[in-house]
Amino acid sequence: MEQRIQAAVSEIGTVLLGKERQVRLALCCLISGGHLLIEDLPGMGKTTLAHALARVFGLDFNRIQFTSDLLPADILGVSIFDQQSGRFNFHQGPIFRQMILADEINRTTPKTQSALLEAMEEGQVSVEGETRRLPSPFFVIATQNPVSLAGTFPLPESQLDRFLMRIGIGYPDPHAERQLLETAGERDRGELVRQQLNVNDLIEMRKAAATVSLSPQLLDYIQRLLARTRDSDDFHFGLSPRGGVAVVRATRTWALMEGRQHAIPEDVQAVLPAVVEHRLRSGSDGEGRRGTALAQRLLSEVDVF
Amino acid sequence: MDVNYQIPRLALLWVLAALLLVILPGMLRLPPLILLLVLGCMGWRLLIFSGRASYPGKLVKALIVFTALPLTVLQFRSQGVGLDAAVCLLILGVVFKLLEMQYKRDIVIVIVLAYVLTMIGFIYSQTIPSGLHALLAVAVITGALVSLNRDNARNNFRDNSRLAAQLVLQSIPLTLALFILVPRIAPLWTMPLPVPSNKTGVTDEMTPGDISSLGRSAELAFRVSFDGEAPSHDRLYWRGLVLDFFDGRTWRRGGSALLDYGMIRRYPSEYRGVRQGEPVDYDVIMEPTQQTWVYGMQLAEVTTGEIVQDRNYSLHTATPITQRLRYQLRSWSAFQTDLELPRALRSRALQMPDEDNNTRSALLARELRAASTDDRDYVARVLSHYREQPFFYTLNPPLLGEASIDEFLFQTREGFCEHYAGSFVYLMRAVGIPARVVVGYHGGEYNPFEDYTMVYQYNAHAWAEVCFEGEGWVRFDPTGAVAPERISQGVEAVFANQPGFMEDSGFSMMRFRDTQWLNTLRLRLDAIDYAWNRWVVSYDQDLQLEFLEDVFGDKARSSLLWALGLSTALIFSIAAFFLLRGGQRQLRDPVTRSYLALAADLAAMGLPRRRGEGPLDYCVRVSAERPELAAAMQTVTRLYVQLCYGEQGVGSEELRQEFRMTLQTLRLRVLSRARRAGLVAVSAFSRLQ
Numbered sequence: 001m002e003q004r005i006q007a008a009v010s011e012i013g014t015v016l017l018g019k020e021r022q023v024r025l026a027l028c029c030l031i032s033g034g035h036l037l038i039e040d041l042p043g044m045g046k047t048t049l050a051h052a053l054a055r056v057f058g059l060d061f062n063r064i065q066f067t068s069d070l071l072p073a074d075i076l077g078v079s080i081f082d083q084q085s086g087r088f089n090f091h092q093g094p095i096f097r098q099m100i101l102a103d104e105i106n107r108t109t110p111k112t113q114s115a116l117l118e119a120m121e122e123g124q125v126s127v128e129g130e131t132r133r134l135p136s137p138f139f140v141i142a143t144q145n146p147v148s149l150a151g152t153f154p155l156p157e158s159q160l161d162r163f164l165m166r167i168g169i170g171y172p173d174p175h176a177e178r179q180l181l182e183t184a185g186e187r188d189r190g191e192l193v194r195q196q197l198n199v200n201d202l203i204e205m206r207k208a209a210a211t212v213s214l215s216p217q218l219l220d221y222i223q224r225l226l227a228r229t230r231d232s233d234d235f236h237f238g239l240s241p242r243g244g245v246a247v248v249r250a251t252r253t254w255a256l257m258e259g260r261q262h263a264i265p266e267d268v269q270a271v272l273p274a275v276v277e278h279r280l281r282s283g284s285d286g287e288g289r290r291g292t293a294l295a296q297r298l299l300s301e302v303d304v305f
Numbered sequence: 306m307d308v309n310y311q312i313p314r315l316a317l318l319w320v321l322a323a324l325l326l327v328i329l330p331g332m333l334r335l336p337p338l339i340l341l342l343v344l345g346c347m348g349w350r351l352l353i354f355s356g357r358a359s360y361p362g363k364l365v366k367a368l369i370v371f372t373a374l375p376l377t378v379l380q381f382r383s384q385g386v387g388l389d390a391a392v393c394l395l396i397l398g399v400v401f402k403l404l405e406m407q408y409k410r411d412i413v414i415v416i417v418l419a420y421v422l423t424m425i426g427f428i429y430s431q432t433i434p435s436g437l438h439a440l441l442a443v444a445v446i447t448g449a450l451v452s453l454n455r456d457n458a459r460n461n462f463r464d465n466s467r468l469a470a471q472l473v474l475q476s477i478p479l480t481l482a483l484f485i486l487v488p489r490i491a492p493l494w495t496m497p498l499p500v501p502s503n504k505t506g507v508t509d510e511m512t513p514g515d516i517s518s519l520g521r522s523a524e525l526a527f528r529v530s531f532d533g534e535a536p537s538h539d540r541l542y543w544r545g546l547v548l549d550f551f552d553g554r555t556w557r558r559g560g561s562a563l564l565d566y567g568m569i570r571r572y573p574s575e576y577r578g579v580r581q582g583e584p585v586d587y588d589v590i591m592e593p594t595q596q597t598w599v600y601g602m603q604l605a606e607v608t609t610g611e612i613v614q615d616r617n618y619s620l621h622t623a624t625p626i627t628q629r630l631r632y633q634l635r636s637w638s639a640f641q642t643d644l645e646l647p648r649a650l651r652s653r654a655l656q657m658p659d660e661d662n663n664t665r666s667a668l669l670a671r672e673l674r675a676a677s678t679d680d681r682d683y684v685a686r687v688l689s690h691y692r693e694q695p696f697f698y699t700l701n702p703p704l705l706g707e708a709s710i711d712e713f714l715f716q717t718r719e720g721f722c723e724h725y726a727g728s729f730v731y732l733m734r735a736v737g738i739p740a741r742v743v744v745g746y747h748g749g750e751y752n753p754f755e756d757y758t759m760v761y762q763y764n765a766h767a768w769a770e771v772c773f774e775g776e777g778w779v780r781f782d783p784t785g786a787v788a789p790e791r792i793s794q795g796v797e798a799v800f801a802n803q804p805g806f807m808e809d810s811g812f813s814m815m816r817f818r819d820t821q822w823l824n825t826l827r828l829r830l831d832a833i834d835y836a837w838n839r840w841v842v843s844y845d846q847d848l849q850l851e852f853l854e855d856v857f858g859d860k861a862r863s864s865l866l867w868a869l870g871l872s873t874a875l876i877f878s879i880a881a882f883f884l885l886r887g888g889q890r891q892l893r894d895p896v897t898r899s900y901l902a903l904a905a906d907l908a909a910m911g912l913p914r915r916r917g918e919g920p921l922d923y924c925v926r927v928s929a930e931r932p933e934l935a936a937a938m939q940t941v942t943r944l945y946v947q948l949c950y951g952e953q954g955v956g957s958e959e960l961r962q963e964f965r966m967t968l969q970t971l972r973l974r975v976l977s978r979a980r981r982a983g984l985v986a987v988s989a990f991s992r993l994q
Contacts, residue, residue, distance in 0.1 A: 213952040217897070264950045266919035299917045305897045305949070 001205060002259035005031075008196040012052040015193055016045050016169075018176030024257065025167050025274050026053055026141075031205045032253040034164020034246070035120050035140040037105075037278065044169045046143040050101040051193070053141065057202060058195040059098040060135075066108040068151065072115035076125050090127065095119055098135050098199075102142040106152040116140065117159050137202060157279070164246050165271070166278035205256065212252040213262045217305060221265055222247055224302050225272070229280060234297065236281040243279045250275050265304045272299060312412050312453070315460050317354055319449035320415055321347060324403070327422045327442045328396055330435065336380040339393055342373060346400035353404075361404050369404075373397050392425055412453055419446045431629070431842045433834065444473045486853075486869055489846040506594045507545050507744050507765055511556040513705050513713070516744070517721035520700045520800065522762035526746055527591040527600060528835050530757035536585060536602075538748055539792045540638065542768065542780065543600040543760060545745035547617040551734075553658035554709050556727060556742045580604060582639035590838050591630045597621050599632065600745055600760075603780070604640035608633050616650070618642060631843035641777040646739060654739030654772060662708035663731065665715055670735035680738050680773055684781060687732050691725065691786040694718065698725075698788035700800050722791075725783035726767040739772040743780075748795040754832035763796055896948045896961065899968055903941065906975040920946055937971040 005027065012023045026049060029036045038046045047063070054061035064075055077093030094100070095116070102116060119125045120140050124133050142163070144155075160166070172180060222244065230238030239247075250271035255263040273295035280294050325347065332340055346369075352358035361369070377397065381390035399418045406412050423442045426435060448469035452460055506526065508515065527543075550559025584606070591599055599612060599620045607613065609632040612620050622630065643650065661667070673690065677683035697719040705712045710731045713724050720728075726742050733740035747766035749758035768782040785792040791799050840848075904914040904923070912930055914923050924942035928935035944964040 215950045217894075217949045262947075262951045264919065264921060264946050266921045269917075269919055269922075300915070302917055304917055304919050305894075305901065 001201075001208065002257065004197060004201065005205075005257050008056045011056055011193055011196050012049070015052050016049050017179050018172050019045070019049075019169060022167050022169055023049070025165060025271065028250055028253045028257055028271060029165040029167075029274075030057070030139055031202065031209060031257070032164060032249045033137070033206055034249065035142070035162060037160070037163040037166040038141060038143045038169065039146050039166055039278075040143070040169045042145060044171070046169060047101060047103065049169065050099075050141040050143070054099040054101075055193040056196050057099075058198050059137070059139070061099045061101070062094045062097040063101040063103060064094050065103045066105050066112070068107055068109065070108045070112050072112050073127075075112065076115060076119075076127050079128055090130075090132075092132075095125065096132075096134060098137055099139045099141065102140055104144060105142040106144040106154055108153065110153055113153065113155065113159065116142075117162050120162050137199065157281075160278045161240065161242060163278065164250060165274040167274050205253075209249075209253045209256045211261070212255045214248065214252070215262065218251075218263055218265065218268070221302070221304060222251070222268060225268070225298060228298060228302050229276075232301075234282065235294070239276060239279055243276060246275050247272060269299055312406065312409070313455070313460055314354070315462065315465070316412065316449055316452035317350075317406075319445065319452045319465070320406075320412060320419070321350060321354075321403075323419050323442065323445040323449050324399065324415070326438075326445055327419050327426070330426055330430070330438060331392065331396070331422075334389055334429075335393055335396070338376060339373075339380060339397065342369075342376070343396060343400050346404055350403045350406070360407070366401070366405065370401060373401070388428065392422075395422065395425070409453070412449075416446055416450055416453070419449075433837050436837075436841075440473065444469050447472050484844070485849070487873070488870060489844075489849055506596070506762060507746070509546055509548070509558050509596070509598075511548055511723050511727065511742060511744055511767060512554060513702065513709055513720070513724050513727065516723045516765045516767055517700050517702060519765040520721070520763045520796065524762045525592050525831075526760045526762050526764065527589050528757050528759050528838075529749065530588050530755070530835075530839070532586040532588075535751065535758060536638070538795060539785075540602075541748050541758070542602060542766075542782075543746040543749075543764075544603050544605075544619065544743055545600050546598055546619055547741050547743055547770075549617075549653050549741040550656060551658055551727075551731065553660060553662065553707075556723075556730075559653060559656065579641040579644070580606070580637040580639075581641075582637055584635045584637050586633065586635045588633050588839075589631065590835070590843065591626060591632075593627050593629060595625050595627060597623070597625055599626070599630065601634045602636040602638075604637050604642060606635045606637075608635055629838055629842060631839070631845075643772060643777045644775060646772050646777075651739050651772075654741050655734050655737060657734055663710040664708075666710045666728070666731060667735045669714065670732045673732075674736040680771075683736065683738070684733070684771060687729065688781070688783060688786040691729075691783050696720070696725075696787045698784065698791060698799065722784040723767045725787060726769050729769045729781065729783040733769070733771055741770050743768055743770055747782075747792070750795075750797070752828050752832050752835070754829055755835050757832075757835055759831060759835075763800075766796075894949075896945065896964065899965070900941075900945050900949075903968055903972055903975070906972050910975060910978055920949075934971065934974065937967060937974070940967050941971055 008027060009020060009023050012027075013020055016023060026036055026038075030053060038049065040046055050063075051061065064070075073093070075093045075095045077091050077096070079088040079090045081087075082089050100116075105113060105116070115125070119134060119138075123136065123138055124131050126132075145152075171177075225247070226239050226244050229235045247268065251263045251267045254267045254271050255261075258267065260267075276298070277295045280298075282294055328343065332343075335343065349358060349361075353360060374394075377390060377393055381387070381393065395418070399415060399422065402411060402415050402418070406415060420443070423439050423446070426439060426442075429435075444466075448465050451468050451472070452465045455465065507519070546558060548556040548558055550557045585602070587602075589600070599622060601620050604618060605614070605620060607620065611622055611630075612632050612634075613623070614620055620634075646654070669690075670687075673686045674683050677686050695718055698721070699719045700721060702720045702724060703717045705717065710728050713720055713728055723742075723744075730740040730742050744765070744767045746760050746764040747768075748764050749760040751758050766784070768780060768784065770778045770780055772778050782792060788799055900920070907927060908914065910931070912927055918926075920942050924938050927938050931938075941964070944960060944967065948960060948964055
């Protein structure tokens with residue numbers, strides 16, 4: 001299993017050069033069954049990553065570009081009156097896919113955001129009084145642009161909490177960039193990714209991850225981390241129990257991806273920044289501008305034994 | 306410490322207020338220049354606070370410090386390096402710290418020093434008002450501490466003062482318990498206190514006019530409380546010094562130092578006097594006199610260790626009395642001393658001035674002696690001479706010239722007790738009867754509220770002692786012959802309306818003793834002060850034992866103190882243990898402990914484990930830095946991770962065994978390397994932190 005994951009990682013690595021860590025985190029997020037928020041500047045490869053992830057699992061994929069005039073019906077679907085049959089037929093919206101890339105999620109109105117977020121949380125949508133199940137598995141990869149916030153609707157904490165992880169991609173290193181420049185011009189490189197895993201693999205992995213053992217010492221460590229966010233003045237508020245559960249889920253998957261049946265502190269440390277940073281706010285930051293170094297600081301202030 | 310920390314503005318105000326309050330009583334002791342500097346620094350801090358000035362630069366700070374030091378030395382040059390100078394330096398240090406107070410650490414230092422300054426205040430004054438002041442100061446300093454540690458939302462004056470008051474009030478019972486129970490240990494050294502120069506009181510010289518000038522002072526001399534009934538007023542002779550050397554004008558302590566200072570314990574027991582009758586026990590609290598003698602009734606037996614008795618039965622302390630002194634005495638009203646007067650003492654008691662101009666007095670003495678049957682009859686004749694001739698007892702006697710005895714006995718005939726005592730002794734000596742002057746106090750005012758007697762400076766008195774063959778020293782008070790009411794009722798009754806009496810005491814409440822309610826108030830206030838001194842200020846080891854025995858019975862004494870000491874030690878060590886161990890309490894797992902020990906050893910090699918560094922990461926780092934240890938380190942780490950974080954059940958005994966073995970070997974290797982680097986102790990300690 002470890003090899004297959006590794007194969008998937010390197011497959012994605014062919015289109016997103018030099019970003020193995022982010023790819024692994026994204027995979028970890030998907031295997032844990034969580035939604036992913038990618039936050040970075042335009043043109044950093046967010047869409048490419050999302051595309052590649054969908055293709056490597058062979059999931060059917062849809063991209064929704066969020067704009068300020070997008071309405072909930074535009075993503076959920078509408079019932080249209082069919083004159084021939086004299087009935088209303090429901091036309092599924094773009095959300096009825098296994099994987100959704102919600103591009104620039106913070107550009108749309110809170111109303112539309114919450115329609116998407118309900119779908120993320122419940123795995124189902126309610127349209128015109130009727131509840132419709134979404135396909136399974138159902139993933140949302142949302143992207144947002146952290147700068148040029150004019151005219152945007154930043155997601156509130158309660159909704160950010162729905163994402164298991166938030167990752168940034170970052171600039172490529174010079175070597176990867178050179179390679180990228182040399183092969184420039186090939187559009188939509190995500191299309192080149194070959195399928196490595198299938199939905200059954202995903203389910204199997206998810207089951208395997210659930211069996212990864214967490215020793216009392218490790219749980220102590222996680223609890224110390226949680227307690228630190230709640231006690232310390234550095235944090236405006238502490239991590240919620242849901243945040244704690246998220247850390248555990250991601251830690252298990254990461255241990256599995258590392259080929260271990262038990263989790264170690266390094267696993268926690270690997271996933272922690274991605275899992276908790278969007279759930280925390282610096283104590284000195286009343287405005288809600290999140291300091292990205294918070295998780296690193298947290299790690300460096302809590303003892304590991 | 307958070308570098309971005311800013312002192313809450315309110316906390317700063319609290320600290321400034323607390324500091325001002327603490328320094329306030331000591332301000333008068335500071336030289337004006339220093340006081341100016343202190344107030345200047347506080348003002349500067351206020352300006353910084355309000356944004357109108359900036360923090361001083363390094364140069365300015367250095368300048369201030371290096372001018373303040375010589376300034377202090379200069380100001381206190383005359384007094385030498387003493388307590389005042391040290392306190393002044395401390396105060397300067399605190400106000401300088403104000404100027405560079407930017408971080409929490411600084412302000413905590415200032416607060417702690419403010420507590421220290423409050424305690425120092427007690428060296429100077431131990432009265433009730435100063436106690437109340439200290440209580441207030443502690444409350445305000447605590448308020449500063451509260452304000453410093455509160456977050457901004459709740460940081461307001463009312464909440465802070467309420468919490469501070471609560472804290473102080475809660476601590477009072479504990480303070481009382483500690484005050485009463487904690488064993489008293491005598492100070493390891495005593496503080497040389499600055500001596501106030503103009504202290505009124507009885508001195509070791511007596512020139513006519515000395516004691517009458519004391520009549521102008523209503524200052525307290527000492528307070529006495531008797532066990533049981535107080536003796537009648539006419540027996541309250543508080544014996545101070547024996548003056549037996551007369552130079553024609555002034556009476557002094559004469560003779561050899563050996564006799565005066567050689568303490569009576571060195572003499573054979575017959576010299577200690579014959580004690581008869583019922584003894585009376587009493588307890589004296591004496592105001593500081595800066596002298597070494599204390600007062601008691603003849604014939605006193607010393608029961609307190611610090612007091613010694615000399616050959617003249619005067620009582621002394623080893624060092625000048627600079628603070629209130631408390632002592633207990635037992636006196637016998639019927640006694641006989643020096644039934645056989647040694648030759649040295651006899652010659653001292655017969656000493657006459659070398660140049661004696663008092664010829665008429667000597668003549669009078671011889672005439673009276675010739676008419677008398679024996680020495681006692683002579684004494685009676687002399688006393689009746691005082692009584693029958695027109696002598697006046699006055700607080701404002703006329704000045705006397707060279708032949709002071711003659712002038713007094715034959716011309717002015719107005720005098721205070723020193724005139725009568727001096728002339729009386731002269732008349733005795735003129736005919737070869739050993740006699741001497743005794744100075745001290747007589748009488749006292751009874752305070753019914755706390756059942757004790759107050760003796761004031763205006764109670765100062767002088768009388769005579771005459772030695773008869775086979776009878777020893779007998780007290781005679783010639784003043785009583787002239788003014789019997791002085792002896793029976795006290796000096797107040799005699800001089801109440803005489804000009805000059807208590808003149809130096811300004812608007813003392815003593816002046817209104819005729820107004821009933823004011824007098825009651827005065828007695829009450831003094832009673833409170835007395836109780837404070839008796840039970841609080843002079844609460845020492847003896848009193849503590851006495852108290853504990855009263856409460857817990859005889860056995861209590863040692864066993865209780867032991868139990869107290871041990872339990873205190875136990876409580877504190879337990880508290881210290883948990884405080885020091887702190888967050889590491891869960892660390893009972895031996896595997897984790899030995900792994901941490903390994904990390905400590907590696908730290909000694911210069912490879913400390915970083916906080917929050919996982920074991921694998923650490924292993925990688927150590928292996929990269931020390932390839933020779935890599936293999937062993939990896940094994941140990943693998944085993945450790947497996948034992949600590951592996952699936953349940955995998956941590957078998959074998960695995961533990963293997964872990965221990967490899968760890969031991971690795972530690973030995975690491976230790977030998979670290980020892981070579983000579984860093985073991987240092988970093989092991991730092992790891993423990």
